[in-house]
Amino acid sequence: MSMITGVTRGGEAYTPAFVMSIDQASCIGCGRCFKVCPRDVFDLVDRDDVEGLEAMDDYDDDDYGDDDDGFSDDTAMVMSLKDALDCIGCGSCARICPKKCFTHEAMPAQA
Ligand code: SF4
Numbered sequence: 001m002s003m004i005t006g007v008t009r010g011g012e013a014y015t016p017a018f019v020m021s022i023d024q025a026s027c028i029g030c031g032r033c034f035k036v037c038p039r040d041v042f043d044l045v046d047r048d049d050v051e052g053l054e055a056m057d058d059y060d061d062d063d064y065g066d067d068d069d070g071f072s073d074d075t076a077m078v079m080s081l082k083d084a085l086d087c088i089g090c091g092s093c094a095r096i097c098p099k100k101c102f103t104h105e106a107m108p109a110q111a
């Protein structure tokens with residue numbers, strides 16, 4: 001099976017790794033991935049609106065409460081995938097993420 005392949009300016013082939021998922025339980029909502037992504041892949045959303053993240057209350061209280069780090073129970077945000085199909089597989093989000101939230105994979109080329 002042939003995979004989606006890119007070519008550098010110098011003519012070398014490489015295999016892009018596309019974003020597949022974000023571990024939202026580990027995400028601290030820092031926004032670094034959003035800032036580095038050259039495409040329209042991400043959306044920062046309210047943690048309370050994401051099903052299954054209610055159990056993060058302890059995490060918020062203990063590590064990112066509303067003291068001097070800017071995070072609070074009321075405003076805690078988490079990154080989500082708005083349009084994964086817009087990803088070009090550059091890998092920048094994975095490199096910048098301080099919590100290693102991302103899973104990337106090479107994808108088969110369409111026939
Ligand atoms: S791999 Fe690149 S294009 Fe894809 S989501 Fe991450 S930063 Fe955006």
Ligand code: SF4
Pocket residue numbers: 022026027028029030031032033034078079096097098099100101
């Ligand atoms: S860089 Fe990582 S921790 Fe920060 S918002 Fe993106 S996924 Fe979350």
